[in-house]
Amino acid sequence: MKKKILSLTLILAMAASVLAGCGGASASGSDTFKIGGIGPTTGGAAVYGIAVRNAAELAIKEVNAAGGINGYQVEYKFEDDELDNEKSLNAYNTLKDWGMNLMIGCVTSGCCTAVAAESSKDNMFQLTPSGSSTDCTAGNDNVFQVCFSDPNQGIGAADYIGQNGLATKVAIIYDSSDVYSSGIYEKFVAEAASQPFEIVSAEAFTADSKTDFSVQLQKASDAGADLVFLPIYYTEASLILTQANTMGYAPKFFGCDGLDGILGVENFDPSLAEGVMLLTPFAADAEDAATQKFVSDYKAAYGEIPNQFAADAYDAIYIIKAAAEKANATPADSVADLGTKMENAMREITVDGLTGAAMSWDAEGAVNKAPKAMQIVNGNYSLIQ
Amino acid sequence: MSLLSYLINGISLGSVYAIIALGYTMVYGIAKMLNFAHGDVIMVGGYLIFTFVSTLQLPVGLGIVLAVVLCTMLGITIEAIAYRPLRNAASSLAVLITAIGVSYFLQNVALIIFGANTKAFTSVVNAEPIKLFGDQITISGETIVTIISCIIIMTVLTLFVNRTKAGQAMLAVSEDKGAAQLMGINVNGTISLTFAIGSGLAAIAGLLLCSAYPSLTPYTGSMPGIKAFVAAVFGGIGSIPGAFIGGIILGIIEILGKAYISSQLADAIVFLVLILVLLIKPTGILGKKVQEKV
Numbered sequence: 001m002k003k004k005i006l007s008l009t010l011i012l013a014m015a016a017s018v019l020a021g022c023g024g025a026s027a028s029g030s031d032t033f034k035i036g037g038i039g040p041t042t043g044g045a046a047v048y049g050i051a052v053r054n055a056a057e058l059a060i061k062e063v064n065a066a067g068g069i070n071g072y073q074v075e076y077k078f079e080d081d082e083l084d085n086e087k088s089l090n091a092y093n094t095l096k097d098w099g100m101n102l103m104i105g106c107v108t109s110g111c112c113t114a115v116a117a118e119s120s121k122d123n124m125f126q127l128t129p130s131g132s133s134t135d136c137t138a139g140n141d142n143v144f145q146v147c148f149s150d151p152n153q154g155i156g157a158a159d160y161i162g163q164n165g166l167a168t169k170v171a172i173i174y175d176s177s178d179v180y181s182s183g184i185y186e187k188f189v190a191e192a193a194s195q196p197f198e199i200v201s202a203e204a205f206t207a208d209s210k211t212d213f214s215v216q217l218q219k220a221s222d223a224g225a226d227l228v229f230l231p232i233y234y235t236e237a238s239l240i241l242t243q244a245n246t247m248g249y250a251p252k253f254f255g256c257d258g259l260d261g262i263l264g265v266e267n268f269d270p271s272l273a274e275g276v277m278l279l280t281p282f283a284a285d286a287e288d289a290a291t292q293k294f295v296s297d298y299k300a301a302y303g304e305i306p307n308q309f310a311a312d313a314y315d316a317i318y319i320i321k322a323a324a325e326k327a328n329a330t331p332a333d334s335v336a337d338l339g340t341k342m343e344n345a346m347r348e349i350t351v352d353g354l355t356g357a358a359m360s361w362d363a364e365g366a367v368n369k370a371p372k373a374m375q376i377v378n379g380n381y382s383l384i385q
Numbered sequence: 386m387s388l389l390s391y392l393i394n395g396i397s398l399g400s401v402y403a404i405i406a407l408g409y410t411m412v413y414g415i416a417k418m419l420n421f422a423h424g425d426v427i428m429v430g431g432y433l434i435f436t437f438v439s440t441l442q443l444p445v446g447l448g449i450v451l452a453v454v455l456c457t458m459l460g461i462t463i464e465a466i467a468y469r470p471l472r473n474a475a476s477s478l479a480v481l482i483t484a485i486g487v488s489y490f491l492q493n494v495a496l497i498i499f500g501a502n503t504k505a506f507t508s509v510v511n512a513e514p515i516k517l518f519g520d521q522i523t524i525s526g527e528t529i530v531t532i533i534s535c536i537i538i539m540t541v542l543t544l545f546v547n548r549t550k551a552g553q554a555m556l557a558v559s560e561d562k563g564a565a566q567l568m569g570i571n572v573n574g575t576i577s578l579t580f581a582i583g584s585g586l587a588a589i590a591g592l593l594l595c596s597a598y599p600s601l602t603p604y605t606g607s608m609p610g611i612k613a614f615v616a617a618v619f620g621g622i623g624s625i626p627g628a629f630i631g632g633i634i635l636g637i638i639e640i641l642g643k644a645y646i647s648s649q650l651a652d653a654i655v656f657l658v659l660i661l662v663l664l665i666k667p668t669g670i671l672g673k674k675v676q677e678k679v
Contacts, residue, residue, distance in 0.1 A: 042496070042500060042502075046500070046502050047502070176649050203648045204648050204649045205648060205649075206649055206652070208608055208652050209608070209639075209643075209651055209652050211598040211600070211608075211609070212394070212398050212598065212639075212640070214394040214397070214398075214640065215391065215394065215640055215643040215644045215648060216643075216648060218387065218390055218391065218394070218644070219644070222387050235503045235600060235602075238503070238505060238600060239598060239599070239600050242505075242599055246514065246523065246525050247523050247525075248523055265502070265503050265504070265505050266502060266503070266504045266505060267435075267439055267504055267505040267506070267507060268505035269505070269507075
C-alpha cells in the first residue's frame, strides 16, 4: 500500500510539472522573439559551440540595435549540450520552458538529429548553423541548414581534389561511429568514381579506439597515397597529423569543416598542420567589407579570430530575420504557426551572407551555395585563390 | 615488411597497456579489489605533468617527480576515504561500485578544473626514433622508453614483493588478511602502501600514455584503463609478469586485427580473444590456480 501511495504521488508530481512546463511555454513572450541556441560549449567540440554562441549573440545585438525583427526585439539564450544527444534534448526542453519560439542549433549533427526528432513534433522552427548531416533535415520540415549538408561536402571535396589535380591516389580515414564522418565518406567514394583519382585505401576507426592511428596511416602509406582525406573532427585529426609526422609519412591532408578549429587545440604544434587543406565556406582573411567588419567586431568582443562556425551562426541570425520579415511573423504567433510561416518563407528567400552569396534552400532544407577551399599557411587559415 | 611494422606498432600500443596493467594487477593481487578508478588516476597524472611542464614551465624531471608524489597521495587518499570503510562490507560488490563512482568523480573534477577542450601534450621523451631498413620502419622514442620503463618497473616490483619485508607483508595480506593481522602485520598500512605504489605507477603510465598519444581530455584514461584491465586478466590478474605479457599480446592482437581483419572490428576482436582465453584457461596466461582449502 505504501508503495502505491508513493508511486501515485510521484505520478501526480510528474503530471503537475508537465502541465507547468506547458503553461510556461504558451503564456510566454508576446512582445519579443525568443531565440534559443544549443551547442557544446564544453567538451570535445567546444570550439564550435562557443563560436556559435558568441557570433549569434553578436548578430542579435546588431539586429536589436537596428530595430529588431519586424519591429520586435529579440531575446537570446544559449544552452550547453556537451556534445551529448541526451543533454541536447534536455537543453531543448529547458529552452522551451524559457519560452523559445525560434531555434538556432544544434551545432553538431548527432545532437541536431536528436533534437530535430523532438522539435518536429512541436513544429519549432530550427535553423542549424553547422549540423551538416542529412539526418538533421530528412523528414523534418521544420529544420534548415546554413552549412553544406554532408553529401554536398563529400561531393564538393571529391570534385575539388579531382578538378585541381591535387592527387592521383587518395586514402581515407574516417570515423564509422559518427554520422557526420560516415555521411561524407559515402558520398565522397560515390563521387570519386567519376573523378581522375583513385581511392587506394579507406580505413575506419570508432569512438572507442581513436587514439592509435598507426595502422590506418601505415595502410595509406603502403598503398602509395599522395593525399589523405580526413572527413573527421579536429581532435582526432591532430593525433593523426602527429602520428604521421612520427612515422615520417608526409602526404597532403584534405579535410572538411570538421578540421576547422585544429589550430585552436591548446599546446598543439601548428607546424604539424602546415599545408593542410580544408573545404570550408568562410575565410577570416577574405577582403570583402562584410567579412572584415564581422571579423573586427568579433575580435573586439571575444578576443579571437572567428572561425567558420561563427560565420555560419552569424548568417543564421540574419537568415532568421529575412525569413521572419518575408513571413510577416510576430512573437504572438504560436510556436507551431510561427514554424509553418517560417518554413514557407525559407523556401522563397535568397540571402547574401558571410558564408556564401545568394544562399537559397531546397525542399529538404539543405542550402545551395558555392564551396570554398582553404589552406593552413604559417599557422593561419587562408583562402586558396 | 608491413607485417613487421604492424608488429612494432602492436608492441608500442601494448607497452602502454602493459604499464597501466601493472598498476591494476598490483592492487588486485594484494588488496583483491578491482580499482576501476586506476585509468582516471592516470588521466590525473597526465594533467599534472601537463600543468607542471607545459603551463608552469618547470623542468621535466621535477614535474614528473611532483606528479608521482601527488598521484601517490591521491591514491592513498582515495583508498582511505572510499575503499577502507567498505573493506569488511558484506558484499565485495560495494567496493567495486565505489571504485566506479570514484572514476566518474575524478573525470568530472577534471572536467571542471581543466575544461573539456583537448590539450595537446608535449612529449617529454627526448629519445631519437630508431629507423630500420632504410627508413621503412620507425620505432618511436616513446615506444622504446615505454618498454624499458615497463621492464624496469616489472623487475623492481617483483624484487620488492619477494625480497623486502614490506613486500612479504603484502604477500601475506593477499593470502589471508585475518591471519596476517594475527601475525602482527599492519593490514591497513600494507594496503595503503599498495595503493601508493599503484598510483605512483599511474602517474608514470599517464606520462607515457600521453607522450605516445598526445591528446589529453578528462576521458583520456577511461578506454585505455579498460583495455589494460583486459590485458591484466589476459595475462593472469595478480601476476606482475602476466600484466606485461598480457599488455603486449593485447596490443599486437588489436593492431593485427585492425590491419588484417577490419579496422572497425578491432575492439570486438580484442574482447573475443579475451573470452576465448578465459574459456580455455580461466586464470589467464600466467595466473595460478589456487585451491580453496576447506
